[in-house]
Amino acid sequence: MLAMNKIKILGTTAIVIAASVIITSCKDKRSTGWEYAPNMYEHIAYDPDQKNPNFKDGKTAQLPPAGTIPVGFVKFDYPGTKDGYEKASTEVKSTLPQTRQNFEQGKVLFEHFCSPCHGVSGQGDGLVVQHGFPPPPSYSKGQSSRGGAMKDLTDGKIYHTITYGVNAMGSYASQLDPQERWKVIMYVHHLQTL
Numbered sequence: 001m002l003a004m005n006k007i008k009i010l011g012t013t014a015i016v017i018a019a020s021v022i023i024t025s026c027k028d029k030r031s032t033g034w035e036y037a038p039n040m041y042e043h044i045a046y047d048p049d050q051k052n053p054n055f056k057d058g059k060t061a062q063l064p065p066a067g068t069i070p071v072g073f074v075k076f077d078y079p080g081t082k083d084g085y086e087k088a089s090t091e092v093k094s095t096l097p098q099t100r101q102n103f104e105q106g107k108v109l110f111e112h113f114c115s116p117c118h119g120v121s122g123q124g125d126g127l128v129v130q131h132g133f134p135p136p137p138s139y140s141k142g143q144s145s146r147g148g149a150m151k152d153l154t155d156g157k158i159y160h161t162i163t164y165g166v167n168a169m170g171s172y173a174s175q176l177d178p179q180e181r182w183k184v185i186m187y188v189h190h191l192q193t194l
Ligand code: HEC
Pocket: 110, 113, 114, 115, 116, 117, 118, 134, 135, 136, 137, 143, 144, 145, 146, 153, 157, 158, 161, 162, 166, 167, 168, 169, 170, 172, 184, 188
């Protein structure tokens, strides 16, 4: 009885192995087999790197037309030069509503990003300055290295400085979006009066 069962099991195993060898050996090694929903692979739309007869240069990936800007992008057409700084000073004005909430948010952003050097009250005595970093001039009592008193710095000059940096101060353009820059500026104007 046991011997019969053994033969049956061996027989079935042999048949299964033989069947799978036959089935798999029929397959073309380079074929990916049956495709489920083939139009996922061979779709009608052009791939970005595909040739495309619909365009003059024959490419699918077209450059955006000149002057195109991403949705929500705020233009600041002033170069990171002294001229750009002076031009921004006369032409760029804050349009941020001067609300308590914007002021409070500007204070938080200032304390995070600017106070390590400028100090919490803007006197140029931040923590890194106490460890030897060159001190920035006081917002209320100092002189700008680009001329004039720090307390007279305009919206445009401060915006230009945050965007490009100046000398030992780096740009904060990647940390603060335009809206946040205006909030910080609102707070800096307060520190200029201290
Ligand atoms: C790593 C230190 C450091 C940080 C952080 C820093 N600053 Fe400065 N900042 C300086 C130094 C140093 C100067 C003086 C540079 C010079 O004129 O040579 C300066 C100058 C300035 C000026 C004067 C520019 C002018 O026209 O004379 C403004 C305005 C200013 N910073 C704003 C900010 C604001 C706003 C932040 C935060 C978003 C900030 N800074 C963060 C170091 C820093």
